[in-house]
Amino acid sequence: MKTQISSVSARQIWDSRGRPTVEADVLLSGGARGRAIAPAGASRGRYEAIDLRDGGDRFGGFGVEKSVANVNGEIARALFGTNAAEQADVDGRITDLDGTPNLARLGGNACIAVSLAVMQAAAAAEGLPLWRHLSQGRVPRLPLPEIQIFGGGAHAGRRIDIQDLMVMVPGADTVREAFEITSDVYRAAGRLMSDAGKLAGTADEGGWWPNFSSNENALEMLVRAIEAAGRRPGEDVFISLDIAASEFFHDGRYKLARDSAEFDPQSFVEKISSWARRFPILSIEDPAAQDDVPAMIRTTQMLGSRVQIVGDDYLVTDSARIAAAAKLGACNAALIKINQAGTVTKARRALETAKVERWATIVSARSGESEDIAIVHLYVGWDAGQLKVGSFARSERMAKWNELLRIEEEMGADARFAGWGGLPEGLTRQPAGGA
Ligand code: 2PG
Ligand code: MG
Numbered sequence: 001m002k003t004q005i006s007s008v009s010a011r012q013i014w015d016s017r018g019r020p021t022v023e024a025d026v027l028l029s030g031g032a033r034g035r036a037i038a039p040a041g042a043s044r045g046r047y048e049a050i051d052l053r054d055g056g057d058r059f060g061g062f063g064v065e066k067s068v069a070n071v072n073g074e075i076a077r078a079l080f081g082t083n084a085a086e087q088a089d090v091d092g093r094i095t096d097l098d099g100t101p102n103l104a105r106l107g108g109n110a111c112i113a114v115s116l117a118v119m120q121a122a123a124a125a126e127g128l129p130l131w132r133h134l135s136q137g138r139v140p141r142l143p144l145p146e147i148q149i150f151g152g153g154a155h156a157g158r159r160i161d162i163q164d165l166m167v168m169v170p171g172a173d174t175v176r177e178a179f180e181i182t183s184d185v186y187r188a189a190g191r192l193m194s195d196a197g198k199l200a201g202t203a204d205e206g207g208w209w210p211n212f213s214s215n216e217n218a219l220e221m222l223v224r225a226i227e228a229a230g231r232r233p234g235e236d237v238f239i240s241l242d243i244a245a246s247e248f249f250h251d252g253r254y255k256l257a258r259d260s261a262e263f264d265p266q267s268f269v270e271k272i273s274s275w276a277r278r279f280p281i282l283s284i285e286d287p288a289a290q291d292d293v294p295a296m297i298r299t300t301q302m303l304g305s306r307v308q309i310v311g312d313d314y315l316v317t318d319s320a321r322i323a324a325a326a327k328l329g330a331c332n333a334a335l336i337k338i339n340q341a342g343t344v345t346k347a348r349r350a351l352e353t354a355k356v357e358r359w360a361t362i363v364s365a366r367s368g369e370s371e372d373i374a375i376v377h378l379y380v381g382w383d384a385g386q387l388k389v390g391s392f393a394r395s396e397r398m399a400k401w402n403e404l405l406r407i408e409e410e411m412g413a414d415a416r417f418a419g420w421g422g423l424p425e426g427l428t429r430q431p432a433g434g435a
Contacts, residue, residue: 002030003085003125008114010071012064015040015368016396017204019062024071024113026121028084034121038067038109039339040368042204043154043163043244045290045313047321049342052107067107075106075114084122091115091345108342115343116374130374131407134381139414142175142404143379143387144168144422146240146283146362147182149189149225150218151203151391152210153244155367160210161256164242165222166388168282170420171236175408178417179392179401181229185237186392189225204367205390206397214259219279226280234280242285243272246313249289265295273302282423285310285335296330306428308333308360317341319353326357332424333360336384338375351382360424362386369396373403380407385422 007027015021019040026034040051052070054063078097082090094115098106123133131140146166153163167185172178189208193199198211212218219239226233233239245268248255254268255261263271265288272287284303288295290313300309311331315321317340325331334354341347354361363379365388379387387404390397408415420429 001083002028002032003083003122004029005079005082005084005090005118008071008076008079008117010068010110010113012068013037013370015370016394017368019368020059020064021368021370022064022067022071022107022109022113024117026084026114026117028121028125030125032121032125034084034117034119034124036113036116036120036374037370037372038113039366039370039372040109041337041339041366042368043247043313045246045316045340047290047318048102048316048340049108049111050102050104051109051339052104064107064109067110070106070110071114075110079114079118084118084125087115087119087122088345090118091343094343095346103342108339111342112339115345116338119344120374129410130377131380134377135383138383139411139416140380140383141385141416141418141421142408142411143363143385144170144418145175145178145182145401146386146388147186148205148207148391149186149222150210151205151207152218153247155204156210158257160212160215160218160258161248162215162218162241163244163247164205164285165207165218166240166242167222167226168238168240169236170238170282170423172417172419174415174417175404179405181231181237183392184229185225185231188228189221192221192225192228202391202393206393207391212258215256216275219275223279238280238282240283240285241281242312243287244313245286245292246289249292254289265292269295269298269302272299276303276307281307283308283310283333286312286314288314290314293328293330296325297328300330300332304332305426308424308427310335310362312337312364315350317347317350319346319349322350322353322357322359326359331359333362335362335364335388337364337366338378339366344378348382351384358425360385360422362388365389365397365400371396371399373400376400376403376407380404385418
């Protein structure tokens with residue numbers, strides 16, 4: 001057998017925020033190699049796999065030497081001689097070895113780096129690009145991208161409360177076209193910020209720094225940027241928001257610091273709904289805090305027929321949480337972040353559960369990223385429908401978008417853009433906003 005694992009090792013390297021992260025290498029008996037880098041979130045869900053950090057003074061406490069040692073020691077020993085082509089078996093061994101429900105002992109960052117590196121090695125042993133290894137002969141769709149124009153929240157020093165202001169171009173014919181339109185919007189937004197004397201660089205994921213007087217001001221600016229790029233908001237280009245509401249929910253109240261306003265859950269749902277009426281919004285992620293399930297249900301009831309309602313902190317890429325939410329009628333889409341799950345197998349299970357519920361699925365990067373482009377292949381190989389990797393700037397983001405273009409090219413005549421089909425089933429196409 002050529003796919004026996006003969007070595008697993010790790011090192012501490014650096015992510016897009018200049019923080020330490022784990023890189024894992026896997027070598028197979030037949031000589032194939034796999035390498036992967038763990039991403040890291042800033043606005044993390046309470047129930048996601050634990051990002052194990054060294055603490056102390058060194059590197060602001062963000063060091064990952066403990067995680068690296070766990071890979072080089074216990075994990076390497078446990079995986080020696082196992083078959084990399086059996087991803088579920090390998091991931092099961094990692095999870096069992098850890099023994100905690102959230103990978104707190106070995107570190108979710110250690111586990112996901114190894115899990116991904118094993119997958120890369122198995123694909124290399126087959127001599128296939130990763131997406132082909134995963135799609136097993138099927139011809140998957142190319143994703144509808146969600147691309148950030150303005151950053152905010154935990155990614156921009158909380159300059160505004162909304163975390164991600166993104167755009168989607170579901171009517172494009174190809175990924176290439178969606179990118180071209182988005183790049184016009186991104187540049188137009190930068191120009192408008194500059195003209196207004198508000199240009200102040202970019203936030204963690206490459207979106208423009210949100211130098212705004214209010215959260216709504218940011219939404220208005222995004223609409224203007226779409227128009228300035230010569231596109232029709234709500235027809236050609238739509239807005240997608242990640243509210244990341246867990247970040248500003250304290251003592252039972254939603255506190256929008258930029259607006260000096262506080263809301264109880266009921267009135268916050270109203271507030272979100274009023275934005276969905278006034279602006280051309282097609283998707284809203286985490287409109288309520290991770291434990292405020294009634295508000296998540298209410299938002300889905302009010303908006304779910306025409307707006308995608310995405311669970312991130314609430315669902316944390318967990319199959320059981322997704323199934324429970326679907327039963328309650330909360331959300332109609334799941335964000336899939338591999339490091340929330342901690343292993344490739346667990347992330348895939350979450351995605352499959354969401355598909356069974358006829359939800360949309362969005363494979364997503366984290367705010368702390370690297371040159372690792374595996375998630376693009378995961379998206380394509382798993383036929384996820386949508387992809388979110390931050391803005392249209394900074395190479396840790398562009399490396400991923402550019403890889404998608406290469407895959408589109410490689411698919412040739414088979415390439416099919418998911419477009420509207422990447423969104424939840426049955427979403428009415430009635431343009432939002434301006435009502
Ligand atoms: C999110 C992600 C990406 P983070 O909330 O969806 O934007 O942020 O990686 O900081 O959790
Ligand atoms: Mg989110």
